[in-house]
Structures are given as structure tokens and as C-alpha cells.
Amino acid sequence: xxxxxxxxxxxxxxxxxxxxxxxxxxxxxxxxxxxxxxxxxxxxxxxxxxxxxxxxxxxxxxxxxxxxxxxxxxxxxxxxxxxxxxxxxxxxxxxxxxxxxxxxxxxxxxxxxxxxxxxxxxxxxxxxxxxxxxxxxxxxxxxxxxxxxxxxxxxxxxxxxxxxxxxxxxxxxxxxxxxxxxxxxxxxxxxxxxxxxxxxxxxxxxxxxxxxxxxxxxxxxxxxxxxxxxxxxxxxxxxxxxxxxxxxxxxxxxxxxxxxxxxxxxxxxxxxxxxxxxxxxxxxxxxxxxxxxxxxxxxxxxxxxxxxxxxxxxxxxxx
Numbered sequence: 001x002x003x004x005x006x007x008x009x010x011x012x013x014x015x016x017x018x019x020x021x022x023x024x025x026x027x028x029x030x031x032x033x034x035x036x037x038x039x040x041x042x043x044x045x046x047x048x049x050x051x052x053x054x055x056x057x058x059x060x061x062x063x064x065x066x067x068x069x070x071x072x073x074x075x076x077x078x079x080x081x082x083x084x085x086x087x088x089x090x091x092x093x094x095x096x097x098x099x100x101x102x103x104x105x106x107x108x109x110x111x112x113x114x115x116x117x118x119x120x121x122x123x124x125x126x127x128x129x130x131x132x133x134x135x136x137x138x139x140x141x142x143x144x145x146x147x148x149x150x151x152x153x154x155x156x157x158x159x160x161x162x163x164x165x166x167x168x169x170x171x172x173x174x175x176x177x178x179x180x181x182x183x184x185x186x187x188x189x190x191x192x193x194x195x196x197x198x199x200x201x202x203x204x205x206x207x208x209x210x211x212x213x214x215x216x217x218x219x220x221x222x223x224x225x226x227x228x229x230x231x232x233x234x235x236x237x238x239x240x241x242x243x244x245x246x247x248x249x250x251x252x253x254x255x256x257x258x259x260x261x262x263x264x265x266x267x268x269x270x271x272x273x274x275x276x277x278x279x280x281x282x283x284x285x286x287x288x289x290x291x292x293x294x295x296x297x298x299x300x301x302x303x304x305x306x307x308x309x310x311x312x313x314x315x316x317x318x319x
Contacts, residue, residue: 003179003180003181003192003224003226004058004179004181004182004186004190004192004224004226005038005040005049005051005056005058005192005194006036006038006056006058006190006192007181007182007183007186008049008050008051009023009025009038009049011182012048012049016048020045020048020049021042021044021045022040022041022042022043022044022045023038023039023040023041023045023048023049024038024039024041025037025038025039030078032061032063032071032074032075032078033059033060033061033063033074033075033078034059034060034061035057035058035059035060035078035082036057036058036060037055037056037057037058038055038056038058039054039055039056040052040053040054040056041053051196052196052197052212053196054194054195054196055086055089055194055195055196056192056193056194056196057082057085057086057192057193057194058190058191058192058193059075059078059079059082059190059191059192059193060186060189060190061075061078061189061190061191062189063075064188064189064190064191064225064292064293064296065188065189065289067288067292072292072295072296072299075191075296075300076296076299076300076303077300077303078300079191079193079296079297079299079300079301079303079304080299080300080301080303080304081304082193083174083193083221083223083300083301083304084304084307086193086195086221087172087221087304089195090172090195090219092171092172092219093171094140095140095141096140096141096170096171096172097125097140097141097142097143097168097169097170097171097172098140098141098142098143098170098171098172098173098174098305099142099143099144099145099161099164099165099168099170099172099173099174100117100118100121100123100142100143100144100145100173100174100175100176100301101114101144101145101146101147101161101173101174101175101176101211102114102115102116102117102118102121102144102145102146102175102176102177103146103147103157103175103176103177103178103198103211104146104149104177104178105148105149105151105152106146106148107152109282109286109287109290110178110227110228110280110282110286110290111149111178111227112178112290113176113177113178113225113227113290113293113294113297114146114175114176114177114178115146115148116290116291116294117176117294117297117298117301118144118145118146118176118298119294119298120294120295120298120299121142121144121298121301121302122142122298122301122302122305122306122309123142123143123144124139124140124141124142124306125141125142125143125168127139128141139306139308139309140305140306142305142306143168143170145160145161145164147160147161148160156209157209157211158209158210158211158215158216159209161173161211161216162215162216165216165217165218170218171218171219172218172219172220172221173211173216173218173219173220173221174220174221174222174223174301175197175198175211175220175221175222175223176223176224176297176301177198177222177223177224178224178225178226178227178228179192179224179225179226179227180226180227180228180229180230180280181226181228181229182229182230182233183229183233183237184229184234184281186226187226187227187228187229187282187283187289188225188226188227188283188286188289188290188293190225190226191223191224191225191296191297192222192223192224192225193221193222193223194221194222194224195219195220195221196212196220196222197210197211197212197213197215197216197220197221197222198210198211198212198220198222198224199211223297223301225293225297227282227286227289227290228280228281228282229280229281229282230278230279230280230281231272231279231280231281232268232269232272232279234281235268235271236268239268
């Protein structure tokens with residue numbers, strides 16, 4: 001299953017050759033980003049897309065890769081705007097509390113986006129309880145955790161989150177997680193927001209208990225950024241481009257006819273066999289990319305949840 005709904009839609013369209021019934025797609029082109037909203041509205045669409053019914057918003061912004069705060073500022077504002085839209089759809093009261101959860105393994109850089117985001121998240125639950133005089137208008141009650149992964153804690157992540165939810169009773173959970181993409185161009189350049197929750201590890205074939213309304217008892221908004229690509233996808237895309245070039249050249253069309261997709265797939269499977277077919281690829285500068293992206297996501301969440309606080313004052317409330 002593909003993590004990004006925009007890629008699942010592209011693949012489903014390519015497979016069927018037609019528009020997917022029960023799926024609506026809206027695109028918005030901005031000077032610094034492209035926004036694609038995919039809505040999965042029917043049971044049939046769920047089956048074809050392999051995505052739960054709901055709204056998936058993808059912000060594609062190449063400037064996310066740049067270490068340029070001026071370029072990042074409009075992306076933070078756009079992320080906050082789209083997150084506020086999902087909050088409005090949930091009819092969440094202004095005083096409702098929110099739990100932000102950073103999913104992933106802080107010891108593995110490509111999977112550390114969630115915990116890193118928690119480092120920069122503006123939390124205020126303790127102020128509401130112990131220092132109300134420090135609060136300003138427009139500051140929502142926000143708490144945050146980075147529960148780690150099963151291999152570190154020995155506890156299912158969903159179990160940890162459910163225990164916290166039962167204790168502090170938030171009205172909403174926002175999860176942040178690293179995703180897997182099919183296209184290398186989307187690594188750390190795309191941000192997906194979804195009101196359907198998330199299944200941690202699904203993009204790398206390591207499904208865990210879902211974090212959604214059914215398992216948590218409260219709505220869950222998932223924010224994710226692709227940080228890895230399957231090596232098999234890179235190999236397949238390279239062969240696809242090779243086929244296209246061979247087919248253009250009359251002298252090489254005979255070679256093209258012998259390169260059956262099944263043959264190519266067998267070669268790829270053989271090469272990836274030592275890794276169980278699950279070799280993942282990430283950029284060498286992933287450390288700085290994770291750091292920058294975590295700050296952007298934390299800024300977007302803070303702007304959406306605390307509309308009364310100017311961005312330049314967020315640092316005053318960070319521990």
C-alpha cells in the first residue's frame with residue numbers, strides 16, 4: 001500500500017485507464033507550491049485506492065528541500081491554513097485540547113521526523129493547569145509525546161497513545177510521521193494531511209495497529225512527509241524510461257521486445273533478495289532535511305492551533 005494518497009490515485013488511474021468512481025480531486029497551483037486534495041467518498045473507492053474514506057491534502061513544495069527560512073515561511077502558513085480547514089470540518093471548539101504525537105524511531109534519522117517535530121512543538125497544557133497567567137488569548141491546550149517504536153519500548157505504539165488518551169482525554173490527536181514515497185522527487189518535498197488517521201510502518205511493509213478514530217475514540221489527523229523510497233520503485237522507473245527510449249529507436253526495437261516486464265521484475269527481485277525485497281533509499285543529507293522539515297511542520301501546527309500567538313513569539317513558550 002502506498003502512503004501518499006496522491007500516488008495511490010495516480011497508480012489506480014494508470015491501472016484502470018479511467019477516473020476512479022467515488023474519488024474527487026482538486027488542484028491548486030500557488031507560486032511556491034501545488035496543493036492536491038483527494039477525497040475518497042465511497043466503499044468502492046476505498047477498495048480501488050486502498051485508502052480509508054476521508055480527505056487527503058498533499059502540499060508539494062520543492063522549496064522544502066532548501067535551507068531557506070524565507071522560502072519556508074509561506075509553506076508554514078499554507079500548512080497551517082490546510083490544517084485549520086480540517087479542524088473546521090471536525091467542528092472542533094477553540095478550547096478543545098489536542099495531543100500531538102511524534103511517531104517514529106529517533107535513533108534512525110529517516111524515521112525521526114515525528115520525534116524531531118515534538119522537539120519544536122509549542123505545548124501549553126501545563127500552562128493551562130499551573131501558570132494560567134502566562135497564557136494569551138488564542139492559545140489552545142496542547143500536549144505532545146514521542147512514544148518510540150515497538151523495537152525500543154516493547155509496547156505497541158497504539159497502546160501507549162491509547163493509554164495517554166484515556167488519561168488526559170484530548171478532543172483530537174495529530175500524528176506526525178515519516179512516510180515512504182514511490183517517486184524520488186517527493187522525498188522531503190511533499191507534506192500530506194489526512195483526517196483518516198494512520199497505520200505506522202505501512203509504507204515499508206511493517207503494518208502496526210492503526211491510530212485512528214476506531215482505535216483511539218477521538219478524531220485523528222495525520223501529517224506525513226516522505227523520507228524514503230523503495231529501491232524496487234527506482235529500478236522499475238529506470239527500466240520504464242529505458243523501454244521508452246528503446247521503443248523510440250527503430251534499431252533498438254528488437255531489444256525492446258525481449259525486455260518483458262516479468263523478466264525485469266525477476267531481475268529486480270533477485271537483486272533485492274538479500275534485503276527481503278525491502279531495501280529503502282534516502283538522501284545522504286537526510287539529517288538536515290529532517291531537521292528543517294520538523295521545524296516547518298511544528299510551525300504549521302503551532303500557527304493552526306494557537307492563532308493568537310504571532311510566529312515570532314513562539315520561541316518564548318518553547319521549553
